Amino acid sequence: MEEVNQTTVTEFIIAGLTENPELQLPLFLIFLGVYLFTVVGNLGMIILILFSSQLHTPMYYLLSSLSFIDCCHSTVITPKMLVNFVTEKNVIPYPECIAQFYFFCAFAVAECHMLAAMAYDRYVAISNPLLYNVTMSNQVCLWMVAGVYGMGFLSATAHTVFLLRVLFCKASTINHYFCDLFPLLELSCSSTFINEILALSFSAFNIIVPVMTILSSYIFIIVSILHIQSTGGRSKAFSTCSSHILAVVVFYGSLAFIYLQPSSVNSLVQEKLSSVFYTIVVPMLNPMIYSLRNKDVRVALNSLLENIMKPKFN
Template identity: 45%
Template sequence: MWLTHKNQTSEVTFILLGFSEYPDLQGPLFLVFLTIYTITVLGNLGMIAIIRFNPKLHTPMYFFLSHLSLVDFCYSSVVTPKLLENLIVEDRSFSFAGCLSQFFFVCVFVVTETFMLAAMAYDRFVAICNPLLYTVAMSPKLCSLLVAACYSWGLICSLTLTCFLVTLSFRGSKVIHNFVCEHAAIVAASYSDAYINQMIVLVSATFNEISSLVIILTSYMFIFITIMKMPSTGGRHKAFSTCASHLTAITIFHGTILFLYCVPTTKSSWLMVKVASVFYIVVIPMLNPLIYSLRNKDVKETVRKLIGIKL
């Protein structure tokens, strides 16, 4: 039975429709996404290089930021090259193994980013609420453990969801109304009863979203209380400025994820799902390094030094 199921799935082909319903926009969209992906690669790898280059940036906050840049680079690279390929070739087919692999890695990195942002919120909480104990509380060992926990939980969630997807039955060519192999689209293409898969992804997504937001909101509640107790206006401004970039990244990321899960996957909503998917898979990885670099004096100073050395 297992062998029969394996043979069936090996013959399955998914068709990623992407933006094929807009034939006149294929060329312009290719140029737009290629530009975004180029900025994403240069921005995130550049951020990692800058943090490693400048000893002044060897702090817990930048340690987390370097891993956030790595995660952004990875999950954009899992999806965007295939998206670019589908915009210039007529054959939009994707093998079952390729589709499942793409879903697996996207899930790993998205869940990892969810909790990486939560770990960064905790870091800001310790830095502002307990500044004298910051270097002791946020030790290199604890930072490494937090980052390892983020990656590990992302891997566990992704493995669980992917294993349950493998148990579903597929036959022939199945159409996916998106440019990425996301869970709802794969489940919709199956002949099997998808109730268990839908419940597992619902529980997993709800747990990840609520638990990460609880950490973030609790951290920022204490941060806000601490800032309001500061006697000087300058101190308050500096503290708010320290958190501004992180809050911006959190708002964009979680706002998009919540919107995506709130949109029902009906035929009329596929366009909204695609737009939201573009935003959190393609656009957000480009925005994060820009958000953190444009508002950060240390990063801008390091960039100037690097440019000066090259010149």
């Protein structure tokens, strides 16, 4: 019986976005700017919601949670990628690679379900405005956020436990810019059937179930809006949903492009570009979407800035 080489892997080499040395510095500067904008934008959104009493509502409580997830999601991926742009050999130790995958998976799944929770919040606000404060009480919001993080860390734990059982004895170069599941499984010399079934099952659940929740919510929202008599009322109702719809389309579109089709269908370039979109670009876009397209946020920001700049007299 032929023995398989089962040498323990202690580190991986990350291929990165490109091997062209002329692009390393420009890409470093671009992604550094994107990351700084992401951190400042999302932390700024959290601080704004925290210190603006007019934003102490369930909608903005969920939005602050989304901003926290986006900030963490980007931080798990981008700093290591930036280091790889300026180092000659892009090495990541095995434990750090597993940890990066774990937290990437947890926050990606959490964002899927957080967007669904935000859609449900908009449904309650528009369809049952008189019962909104009762239905979306502080306790309900707290349980929703706990459920969102619970689904994220449950999925990440399941994937990671089975990933730890995989034997890596092939070439140790990960053909990606971070430790994602499928690029890691390509390096395996043991069976990955269970990992692939688990990935497809969890991906389908964590994408399709939130998407169905979002679609159902917006079907009821549209029906409710059509029953509003005044044009101004309809316009206001649509405006409260437009930011969320845009965020949903951008995030789920790029996510489904990778995880809801066989890996053989995607080219490596397409997969990397799509991954860049939802791991790095989307966390940067969300604060812009919710600030530029939301009147309440703009008013709260102007009010907060005026209070900061206003001279204080004894």
